[in-house]
Amino acid sequence: MPDVLIITVVVLALAFDYINGFHDTANAIATSVSTRALTPRFAVWMAAVLNFLGAMYSTGVAKTIGGDLVKSAQMVNEPIIIAAMIGAIFWNLLTWWMGIPSSSSHALVGGVIGAVLVAKGVEALKMAGILKIVAALVGSPLVAMLTGLLIMSILFWIFGNKSPGRVNPKFKRLQILTAAMMAFSHGSNDAQKAMGIIT
Template identity: 45%
Template sequence: MDAAGLGVLFGLIAAALLFDFLNGLHDAANSIATIVSTRVLPPRAAVFWAAFFNFIAFLFFGLHVAQTVGTGIIDPAVVTPRVIFAALTAAIVWNLITWWAGIPSSSSHALIGGLIGAGVASAGPSSIVWTGVSKTVAAIVLSPAAGFVLALALVLGVSWTFVRNTPYAVDSLFRRLQFVSASLYSLGHGGNDAQKTMGIIAALLFAQGHLGNEFYVPLWVVLSCQAMMALGTLFGGWRIVKTMGSKITRLTPMQGFCAETGGAITLFAA
């Protein structure tokens, strides 16, 4: 590969890591809004808490999501620098718009949509791996519903279990338990969302012949993506924290624990 080609490759990897940083910045609010809104942790401490668990998530997860994004959304044969550039640009612009507006949208959805759109624009609908897309769309549709049902069931079950306890005792218990639920949610977020960027970078490397004949995610890609996700989390998305923490609904520590646990189970299952 000539110098110009290497420059393009490095530039696209940098753009992918920028997206990963913005993902942490944008979606970190999902990890910490609940524990901040219930006043279990102040914002600064919550950000460091979430960043730590976002970074170590790769120790607990396989790379199945990265494999799907890298080979199961669009045909690897049509992956070119132009396609990756278009997908990343669309996702980054959308992330910046929704971050500025304080809208809690999904960075993953933006990236998958950008990848599909870039693939269709480059090589037509035949470039799409429809089996992989259908599974991804099903997960996108079902995840909010699953989180809702799980959190609702947890709230009802916990309320029935602790019906004879005083509100102070319940709050005191679930303030401690929220450390566990927030940690699990951050692990799920880091293990799921960072892999989207890993898949994009690995797909680019594979298409350019840097991975040989077999698709895999190099360790340096894994560590870089987890680090950028954690770094983005450290900067936080306070506009979205405010929306998630107080403008959608107000939560008690018990409700916050149930919301985080339901979300964490959904992320781990994905």
Template identity: 45%
Template structure:
């Protein structure tokens, strides 16, 4: 039981680091354009990271818990090794100011640890394939949507005065930063939820059916919100 408690704490530390590592993604624009001060910006992002705990389901957590590694390939040591690998990578990239995905680091760490324990056959290739495809597609889709949105904005505001544009876009940046942070909390905190839940399930503490306890949901969102409050100024 002591090892399980320790691994849960390590998972929450990963979630905390995820918060300050990825905080820059949502607040860099509102800070650089001086819409909000850095202190208010991280508070804004942290609030939406936390409220994402309510009403968004646990689909991502379930994928992490059941869709990457076969249940027989998961034990406390696999989870601990995967978490430590992801934490190490996050700290290295934070130190050098390099934006990277904490989620992909976690998935890679867990998959690598599982392969050492049980070989390649322990991986669920369908789940990993979907994740890999979206790793490639995400920036491309983001690029396409960015081009589309910018084209629409230019057409809508090409006759507007700079003062009018500034007034509207200062407000819209608050909305976009809040929505991004909401999505960050909804998606990234669920990675930690899935890790803790599969840890409890593999130890026989959840019963015969896999699910995510409510205390795990709250703990994961609180950790990522606190990490966001700590800030990621090297990356901003």
């Protein structure tokens, strides 16, 4: 029976990563495709390769997801992981189907916390680790917004007087770079979440 549970955990983790891929990865290339900076085929290949390379880059996110939510790894068994993964997968599919923007990270962290809370109680949770993750989940949109505001202000200051015909080709090429960076960072962040659950 334990082998069946372990196989189920791995299959669900891979399913979560796959669903996370079609749920979130398109965000990295959507603007580059819509502005025709990249062809759809090239954009998908670029996103796939860079997501894979990002996943192989480091294991920091996997270690955080795997070790910072509960006090001891021995407290987490296969049924808890299965419940957490099913909850995260269900939420990702529901929000995708309804067209509601949502975070796979929030879904997975919430699934793990909820499953551990029911199975082992609040004393099994590592509050310092949870607060660290929650701070990142809440703070990242704010940091991104402020960074975007700063960069856009600088760009308007530098290029505000230039004609669109002169600057658009340059910005189109820069979109390829930003799409590549987004795809790589998605792989280095999101793909590792399933690794953290499996390990």
